[in-house]
Amino acid sequence: MKFKPGDRVSFLNEKGGGVVTKVIDENLVHVTIEDGFEIPVIATNLIKTGTAEMSENIQKAYQRIQAQQQEPEEEDEDVLPLYISHNDPEQRPDGVYLGIVPEIQENPLTGSLELYLINHTVFEVLFSLFQNHSGNWHGTEYGFIPRESRMFLGTIGRSEIEKWANSLLQTVFFAEGKTDPFPPFAGLLNFKPVKIYKEESFRYETLLRTKAFFVEACKLDELKKKTIFEEKISTENMVNLQEKMNINQRSESSPAAKPSFLDKHKIDDKIAEVDLHIGELVDNFTNLEKNDLLNIQLDYFNKCMHQAHVEKLNKIIFIHGVGNGKLKTEIVKLLQKTEGIEFYDALYARYGMGATEVHLYRNK
Secondary structure, three states: OOOOOOOEEEEOOOOOEEEEEEEOOOOEEEEEEOOOOEEEEEHHHEEEOOOOOHHHHHHHHHHHHHHHHHOOOOOOOOEEEOOOOOOOOOOOOOEEEEEEEEOOOOOOOOOOEEEEEEEEOOOEEEEEEEEEEOOEEEEEEEEEEOOOEEEEEEEEOHHHHHHHOOEEEEEEEEOOOOOOOOOOEEEEEOOOHHHHHOHHHOEEEOOOOEEEEEEEEEEHHHHOOOOOOOOOOOHHHHHHHHHHHHHHHHHOOOOOOOOOHHHHHEEEOOEEEEEOOHHHHOOOOOOOOHHHHHHHHHHHHHHHHHHHHHOOOOEEEEEOOOOOOHHHHHHHHHHHOOOOEEEEEOOHHHHOOOEEEEEEOOOO
16 A cells, blocks of 8 residues: 555554654555654555545454464474383483484495484573584584474485594483473584494484484483583593503503403404494593594504414404594505505495494414
C-alpha cells in the first residue's frame, strides 16, 4: 500500500496510530502520533483508516500474519534423537561418543563411513572439534547438540579415517534450572584406524539401531569425579614419563626383569603389533612441541626394537599412520641402519598405508 503525507493510519501490530508526515521510500514512512512525536514505521505495519479499502486491507493483513505464524520452523536435519531404552543393560553408559557407521551394513568392511557425534546425556552440549594436520591443530567443526541426540558430521572414505583418529574434542555441558554443573571435557577421540578393517569392531548399537563402531570421548560417571579445572601436562610430567621409559629400558638388561612391556603388544608368542600414534603413548599432549612428540615416538620405537631382539621375536609391526610422513621417514632411516632385519609396508587390507612390518633374523 502506498502512503502520502496527510494520510491517517493505524498500527497493525499494536494499538494507536497517527498521521503520515514524511515518506522516506515505499518501505518506510514517518508517522506523527498523538503525543506529537514523529517515529519511523515500516509501511507494511500500517493501514489507512477511514477509507473504503480499510476492511479489505485489514483482511489481507490478517491473512498475511496468519500465514507467517503457520509457517513451520526449519528443523536441523543433521540432528536426530537417539533411541533410548532405560531398561536395556546393553545400552551404553551416559556420555559423549563418536559413532562411525558403515553405509553398507551387510558388509561393514567396505564402502564409505558416516560420522556422528553422539550426546547420550541429559545435558545440552556445546562442542568444538579439532584435527591434527602436520603437527598443527585445525578447527573443523563446532556446534550444539540437544540432550539425547546425535549430530551428523559427514560421510568420509576409509582413507580419510586417519584425520579423525586422535582428533581433539572439547565439550561444555548445560542444563537449565537447578543442577550440579559438570566440568568441561577436553580430550582425544582416541582409536586405532585399523579398527575399521575388523568386522568385530562394528556391533549393533541400540542408541542408533544400526551397526556402528563407537569411540568413547567421555563418560558422565567418570567426568563427575574430576575437578572443574584439569591440570595440563607439565614439564615435570614429561620428566616422569621419560624416567619411567629409562627405568624399563635399564631393567631389560636384568635377567630377572619380568614381565616384558612388549607383552601388551603381542598378538602371538613371537609377533608384536605396536601402535605409535602419540595418543597411545601419552595421555595428554596438547601443549607439547612437534619435536617432543616425534622424539617420544622414536624413543618408543627404538625401545621396542631393542626388546624384540632381546626376546628373539620373529616379527614386529609398527603402526605409524600416514600423516605428513615424518614419523615413517625417520623409522625407515633407523631400519636401514639395522642389521639382521628386513622391512616393508604391512598388509594394506589390514593396515592401509600406515604401517611397516619388520622381520628379524637371528642368523644374520
